[in-house]
Amino acid sequence: MRSNKRLIRASALGLALAITMSVNVKAAVSGADGSTGNLESSSLSGEPLLSGMLEANSNRQVHPYSDEPVESRFDLAGFEKAAESDELELWLNRQYGALRVVNKASGYVWGSLPLEEAEGLNSTWNCYGNSLAAIECFDKSGGESRLSIGKDGKASYKITENGLICSLAFESVGIEMDVAVELEGRRLSFDVVEGSLREGLLENNDKGYMLKSVTFMPFLGASYGADIDGYMLIPDGTGALIRFLEPANYVSTYAARIYGPDAGVENYSYGGYAYIKEENQAYMPIYGIVHGEGQNGFLAVVESGAEYASIVATPALTNNPYNWAAARFEYRQKYMMNINRKEGSGALMPQPDMNSLEPRLSLYFTEGESAGYDGMAVMYRKLLLDSGELSLLGGAASGAVPMQLEVLGADKKKGFLFNTTSTFTTFAQAGEMAEALAEDGVENLLMVYRCYTKNNEAGTKLLGQLGSAQELEELRAQLESRGGELKLYLDPLTANEDQITQRTEAANNLSSMVIKWTNSLDVYGAMYDTTYVYRLSRAERAIDSALSRDYGADFALDQLSFRLYSDFTSGKEVTRAESLGRIEALAEKLAGGGRLTMYRPNQYFWALTDRFLGAPTVSSQLLYESDTVPFLQIVLSGCVELFSEPLNTSSCSREKLLRLIEYGMAPAFTAAACSSVELVNTAQAAYSSAGFEDWRDMMAETYDMVATALESVWGRCITEHSCLETGLVRVSYDNGVRIYVNYTDKVLTADGLSVEPGWFAVAE
Secondary structure, rough: OOOOEEEOOOOOOOOOOOOOOOEEEEEEEEOOOOOOOEEEEEEOOOOOOOOOOOHHOOOOOOOOOOOOOOOOOOOOOOEEEEEOOOOOOEEEOOOOOOOEEOOOOOOOOOOOOOOOOOOOOOHHHHHHHHEOOEEEOOOOOOOOOEHHHHHHHHEEEOOOOOEEEEEEEEEEEEEEEEEEEEOOOEEEEEEOOOOOOOOOOOOOOOOOOOEEEEOOOOOOOOOOOOOOOOOEEEEEOEEEEEOOOOOOOOOOEEEEEEEOOOOOOOOOOOOOOOOOOOOOOOOOOEEEEEEEEEEEEEEEEEEEEEHHHHEEEEOOEOOEEEEEEEEEEEEOOEEEEEEEOOOOOOEEEEEOOOOOOOOOEEEEEHHHHHHHHHHHHHHHHHHHHHHHHOOOOOOOOOOOOOOOEEEEOOEEEEEOOOOOOEEEEHHHHHHHHHHHHHOOOOEEEEEEEEOOOOHHHOOOEHHHHHHOOOHHHHHHHHHHOOOEEEEEEEEEEEOOOOOOOOOHEEEOOOOOEEEEEEOOOOOOOOOOEEEEOOOHHHHHHHHHHHHHOOOOOOOOEEOOOOOOOOOOOOOOOOOOHHHHHHHHHHHHHHHOOEEEEEOOOOHHHHHHHHEEEEEEOOOOOOOOOEEOOOHHHHHHOOOOOOEEOOOOHOOOOOOHHHHHHHHOEEEEEEEEEEOOOOOOOOOOOOOOOOOOOHHHHHHHHHHHHHHHHOOOOOOOOEEEEEEEEOEEEEEOOOOOEEEEEEOOOOOEOOOEEEEEEEOOEEEE
């Protein structure tokens, strides 16, 4: 265990906190009932710089729930039992192709909508919401239509041992398919039977109907306004809840492509949109519905076809007063068909060719304590452990909480006549940083060294001006001697204009334009305002070159870890599904039989991931998102070490540090041995404040605070996460430790323990 007393370095905390902290003491703290608990607690020497209740009441937090019992609105009249397992019953209405599911443990009946005349909906939406499988179509001009069994399709049913097969024919658009529905334990699964999907069956298809999407049970678990207490869980960043609310008007609703947008089809930002912040990515193929926290719920998992699927969630609207969520399998989407070589000049048209996918969606029904976002996260972690997509870290060593330090080596600097290479941090200087942090108590340092090769290109030779290969080896040994590690940053996917030959190396989108996006244009002194994407073959060569050079340290993989794209370069086309297979092979090669450190990896990489760098700590905070929850962090706890985004590249507040503690994450910083002003007019100008000496005190203070809170739970699994009252959160771990975090400016009491304002307590 760490020392019972530790000195927290007093500092001004630069531009961020301006808070002075006193000594942290591990002590037996008396509860309100006179009992004692072994707590990690601390006081502040002055008034905490907090935002009162603003943070506690914001949608960056999770909020208390009602304990009002929720009763099902559905019965089984007009339905026949089609299948049964030990946990569930499946009931079918043949006319509407509607299903209802009975959870035998609770007796709760799950349905979608009333079969006829759902309040506030026309017949098209009513039938669409009830249909066990519904489709969307394009016509050749890009017009869209929505079709379902009860209104537009003919269906025949074959009852099987564990479910049924529904043969669907949408004759008006010439599309047919078979859908298999199967019960197994508490899981209900839907599949499009392989080889059964056909389109273009109309004898006279003058409108050119093409399949756009397939959705299973679109409105299952939907709520009419706020008629019942509950919420939708979506994989927005860390995870977010959309509570069932009364209808309102929203400009847009949630629709996120699983694993991020496909840059080969979707148009990325062009000049003039640099101020727009990219929404958080959906790293997991899941969504969930809860009817009454701790009462009834289901977790939906896209088990096949996720690379071509989207999670959609729509809060109640004035013209569609139902809260509903679903997984939509995208066979086609619109793209900008250019009429000339000028970007943005053209018309939005459907993809001509259908994506090749095998849709499979599984719904896991649950009740009681498991019927909540944290219970679902624990259940999902077990599913991934059972499937081998995750593996346990094996517990935490005492005092093993790490800190990540990204170090900037050298990069291009803009010159009057020609560009030069400017050195920010040599290998020797990086060692001095590590030594200084060790003196401050930060020994378990994960150093990620960036910008260390010629022209900062992946796979090229080391820059001699940073030092020799021997000095790099000495840096690695120095870090390892104190329990740390050295990783070399590797981005084989993206490039600036001086790193890429666009004609022969750049990937192209469906519009036959180079894939690129505009960077932030308001960075003072930035050299490059555009980022380009390499063809996958070029990325493969870069990785092979990096491995063959044997720099002397393992890699931390960026960009390729979370960007999944198709490439429509003429004669060299690669689909998104083909890209997925190839980048998985690249990651396995880099891992070399072990596990790999990655920046923001999508779920398909988690089996290979030991550290998740740059993890989100908030949702996108869309207007209708009521709560941010650590679903991602709960799933990965005990299996992958989580690190924040660099704290000195965004706002750094007390609330953010508390959130690292709440989410079980280690802090991260980016630094250079030079002053921040020396980064101006270089390729690293985006790091507006990265001088190591400017941030050293903040690094030590932040690490001390987070390590003090997490030392007894690092590497352990989170078993429960709950909001006890507004601004007070409790997190429980599998070793019995509980962490309490208070986001308010008042002393709050829970479980007989007092938690200081803007601070935390650890009950062991």
